[in-house]
Each structure stands twice: as structure tokens, then as C-alpha cells.
Amino acid sequence: MNELADLTESLVAIPSHEDETAAGDAIEEWLRAETDARVERDAVGNVIAYKGATDDPDADTLALVGHHDVVPPAERQTAGEGNAGEYVVERRAGRIYGRGAADMKGALAACMLAFRDAEPPDGRELAFASFVGEEVGGTGARHAIEEGFAPDHAVVAEGSTNYSKPGVTDVAVAHKGRRASTLVASGTAAHASEPEAGENAVYRASDVIDAVRELDAPEATVFGETVSGSLAVTMVHGGETWNVIPERCEVTIDERTVPGDRADIGRAAEAVDGVAWEVDQDLPPMACGDDAFADAALDAAREVHDELGLDAPGHVVKPHATDAGWLAEAGTDCLVCGASEPGEAHTDTESVGIDVLERCYRIYETLAERAF
Known part of the structure; x- marks a missing residue:
């Protein structure tokens, strides 16, 4: 043709x-x-x-x-x-x-x-x-x-x-769909020689990453076919220099969603003080x-x-x-x-x-x- x-x-x-x-x-x-x-x-x-x-x-x-x-x-x-x-x-x-x-x-x-x-x-x-x-x-x-x-x-x-x-x-x-989101951990800057004077945002980010790893990936069944989602931390950015306790750390998450179900990322964010959740893209x-x-x-x-x-x-x-x-x-x-x-x-x-x-x-x- x-x-x-x-x-x-x-x-x-x-x-x-x-x-x-x-x-x-x-x-x-x-x-x-x-x-x-x-x-x-x-x-x-x-x-x-x-x-x-x-x-x-x-x-x-x-x-x-x-x-x-x-x-x-x-x-x-x-x-x-x-x-x-x-x-x-x-x-x-x-x-x-x-x-x-x-x-x-x-x-x-x-x-x-x-x-x-x-x-x-x-x-x-x-x-x-x-x-x-x-x-x-x-x-x-x-x-x-x-x-x-x-x-x-x-x-x-x-x-x-x-x-x-x-x-x-x-x-x-x-x-599958794709939800791209960011977990933003906030802390308090201090000189690295006195870490107790600040609140380390990277540590908070580490804690929320552990919480994300405990989440179940979503799953659904359509016409007898299993649709399995996924959840992965793909980037971590925090700190500005070697001798300052970081006051901000961002964790990027790639989630593959399925019909009718999503991972409860909000619950992971709420489990750690000083962490906010932002959705950057949500393709259904x-x-x-x-x-x-x-x-x-x-x-x-x-x-x-x-x-x-x-x-x-x-x-x-x-x-x-x-x-x-x-x-x-x-x-x-x-x-x-x-x-x-x-x-x-x-x-x-x-x-x-x-x-x-x-x-x-x-x-x-x-x-x-x-x-x-």
C-alpha cells in the first residue's frame, strides 16, 4: 500500500x-x-x-x-x-x-x-x-x-x-499513568562544626525516603490482565556547601500509577516532621x-x-x-x-x-x- x-x-x-x-x-x-x-x-x-x-x-x-x-x-x-x-x-x-x-x-x-x-x-x-x-x-x-x-x-x-x-x-x-512528585524536607541551617544548632534537612529526607520504601506499589486488574505500578526515588538534592548544615533537601519520586489506585505518598510525608509533598506532573x-x-x-x-x-x-x-x-x-x-x-x-x-x-x-x- x-x-x-x-x-x-x-x-x-x-x-x-x-x-x-x-x-x-x-x-x-x-x-x-x-x-x-x-x-x-x-x-x-x-x-x-x-x-x-x-x-x-x-x-x-x-x-x-x-x-x-x-x-x-x-x-x-x-x-x-x-x-x-x-x-x-x-x-x-x-x-x-x-x-x-x-x-x-x-x-x-x-x-x-x-x-x-x-x-x-x-x-x-x-x-x-x-x-x-x-x-x-x-x-x-x-x-x-x-x-x-x-x-x-x-x-x-x-x-x-x-x-x-x-x-x-x-x-x-x-x-499505567505517571505521577512525578517531590518531597521537600526543610530544616535549619547551622555551621557544620555545631550540627546540634541546626536541623539537618538531609536527615529528614533520609527518613522520608525510608518511609517511601515501606509503601506498597499500586496494582489493579483489567480484563484479567494485571497492571502493576511502581514507586522509585530517582533524585536527591540537598545542601549548598560542605561546612553548612543543609536547610533544604528535595527528593524526586517517579510513580507509575494504575487504574483506581495510587501509592500513599502523602502518608509517608506526614510521618516525618518538616516534610511537604508537591505533585509536579500527573498523567492519568x-x-x-x-x-x-x-x-x-x-x-x-x-x-x-x-x-x-x-x-x-x-x-x-x-x-x-x-x-x-x-x-x-x-x-x-x-x-x-x-x-x-x-x-x-x-x-x-x-x-x-x-x-x-x-x-x-x-x-x-x-x-x-x-x-x-
Whole structure:
């Protein structure tokens, strides 16, 4: 399917790590030229389109969702000095190489073509959304939700390939969230020759670290799949010079959250005098709450794999947070299904398989045309 590979290459070539405008322009222009959909471009640069069930107020809306921002490229991934200039795109050995090929302009192209080609059943409105700012905390998705974007169901086209076994594209029914927080231990400065005259913030930080280590990591079960969270101290910063008792020490915590549960970091903070807890980022987890939707998506994926002579995919859990978390938090039943394989995103050799993109296109189109 050369059209899919060509569209992927054209999107990957457009720089979008600092400014997503040009990539959004290209997506909007393609949708207006290739479809009769109602296309919108919002104030932050999200591109959203709708087709089908225009006169049915009770229509169920299924959205195919991606994002067109990327992380900064490596020098080898651009045609200019440093990370400036057009992105380098290469096609070889059945794969497309370039920044954003896997995360996630390849799957985005598959969504665009599936949105164009699918004929949704009666009572179904089909939506397409490409968000900005996914890599910096989901700013585009959050803006769209605030402005009323509220599909009943969504397939978020982040990576789910090679999770259960090599050579398959699975359907993720849940993913972890990420809460980044800081425990701030406060003390009283004094000369280090008289430590009893002060209150050592580093000691207080050490005590609260011990309290954090006693906490249980969160855990949940979704469709029989175990979602295990984690909790780790990743940085400690305290003191200013060798001969002064430190009056401040900061402890950074990375927590992977799960649907419906979180570690009780607040309890650890309260257990030590002079310690405050600050949440720096909180990306929500996702769990699909609609059995019929999850089963329909897996059936579609299995049919496509069977037609291609591939092993059957399964329901899996994804370890990384995505925009599905924001949508799920707002009430949308979400799944994650996409072409990116573990170890491809954000690397200087990032690539995606053309055959996997074609597989994803067929899964999206099949599901979009199916009642569930």
C-alpha cells in the first residue's frame, strides 16, 4: 500500500518538535482534500474531523486518535546543523526511518486513511483527532476535552506491536499513568562544626525516603490482565556547601500509577516532621470499561492477523502513559492499538515497519465499520 508509506514519509519529514503548525497544516489540508468530513482546527492546533450520523443525536462516536508532535530529533535525523532543518526520512528493508516514524506519524497516517475509507454503520459517527503537545503532558488532548471533544469510544494509535509475542499488533485494554512528585524536607541551617544548632534537612529526607520504601506499589486488574505500578526515588538534592548544615533537601519520586489506585505518598510525608509533598506532573492511567468494545477491537485485530497468516494478538497492558489517559478520565472508553514496537520510540534509529502500518490501517478500518 504505497499510499500509506508515502503519507507516512511526508508527515515524518515535517519538523514538529518545537512547532507543530506545519504538520497540523498538512493533516488538515489532506483531510479537506481527501474526505468530505467536517474538519476543525482549534486554537492550540489540534486537527479534528467527523463523518457519518450527522442527523442522529443518539449516535455513538468512535474516534481514531493520534498526535503530530514529536520529541527533539537526534542530529543524524535532520538535514541541518544540530537538530535544525528538515527531518531525514529513509525507506529501506520494508521500514521507514525518521523522527516520529514510530511515535507516531506512521500510525497517524494509518488512522487518516482508515478514517477516509471506512463506512461507519448506521448510528455511528466516526471521528479523527490529531493532537498537539502529547509529548509534553497531553496539552492538546486536555484542551480538546475542555472544548467539548467527548467521543464515546476511542482507539489511540500508540504502540501495541510485539507485546504478547513477536509479529503481532495487540490491543491494549489498560496502561499505567505517571505521577512525578517531590518531597521537600526543610530544616535549619547551622555551621557544620555545631550540627546540634541546626536541623539537618538531609536527615529528614533520609527518613522520608525510608518511609517511601515501606509503601506498597499500586496494582489493579483489567480484563484479567494485571497492571502493576511502581514507586522509585530517582533524585536527591540537598545542601549548598560542605561546612553548612543543609536547610533544604528535595527528593524526586517517579510513580507509575494504575487504574483506581495510587501509592500513599502523602502518608509517608506526614510521618516525618518538616516534610511537604508537591505533585509536579500527573498523567492519568487508562482502563477500558466497555467489554463489548474491547472484544470487538480484538476480534477485528484477530481477523486481520488471520487473513495475513499471522499469529493471533491478545489483550495486553501497556506500560506507558498516553493521551488515552486524559480521554478515559473524561469518560471515553479507550483502547490502544498501534504500530510502534518496544524500543523504537524516541531513539536516534527510530523506525516503523510498513507491513505493520498496513496491518494497523486494516484493523482501524475493520473496527470503524463494525457495530459493537
